[in-house]
Amino acid sequence: MTNTQMEKYTAGFGLSLVVTSLLNAVILVVKELSAPVMSMMKAALGHHWTTHGVILITVFVILGFIFSSIKLETRWDSQKMLKYIIWAVIISGIIIAGFFLPQLKIAGVVQY
Numbered sequence: 159m160t161n162t163q164m165e166k167y168t169a170g171f172g173l174s175l176v177v178t179s180l181l182n183a184v185i186l187v188v189k190e191l192s193a194p195v196m197s198m199m200k201a202a203l204g205h206h207w208t209t210h211g212v213i214l215i216t217v218f219v220i221l222g223f224i225f226s227s228i229k230l231e232t233r234w235d236s237q238k239m240l241k242y243i244i245w246a247v248i249i250s251g252i253i254i255a256g257f258f259l260p261q262l263k264i265a266g267v268v269q270y
Contacts, residue, residue, distance in 0.1 A: 162236045170226025171218075172239040176246040178218040183253035185210055190257065 164172070189195045189206060199206040 164231045164234065164236055164239060166226045166229065166231045167222070168236075169230035169234055169239065170224070170228075171222035172243060173225045173230060174218050174222035176242045177221055178214055179243075179246040179250045181217060182210075182214055183250040185213065186254060187257050 189199055189210070196206055199209040203209045203212060
């Protein structure tokens with residue numbers, strides 16, 4: 159795989175993907191642990207998942223344009239961005255799985 163220079167929007171929205179992926183895991187854990195947060199999210203748009211999705215899409219788009227304007231493409235190449243994206247997805251997956259796995263054991267779904 160070769161390192162290639164990225165276009166400004168590719169770099170900006172790539173970094174936005176990294177942040178949004180991690181934010182997704184944090185929001186999920188916070189709303190599941192906090193009844194007031196869950197209630198607020200349900201009340202905001204009718205269902206907590208709808209509010210969750212709207213927050214993430216909004217953050218992704220706003221950060222994408224902000225990051226695109228700070229010339230990341232001059233400092234990062236495609237391999238560096240790919241590594242950040244892969245690690246963000248892995249870390250987010252571990253956070254989410256780490257949160258739900260003990261709950262599955264309590265519910266008797268997982269036997270280990």
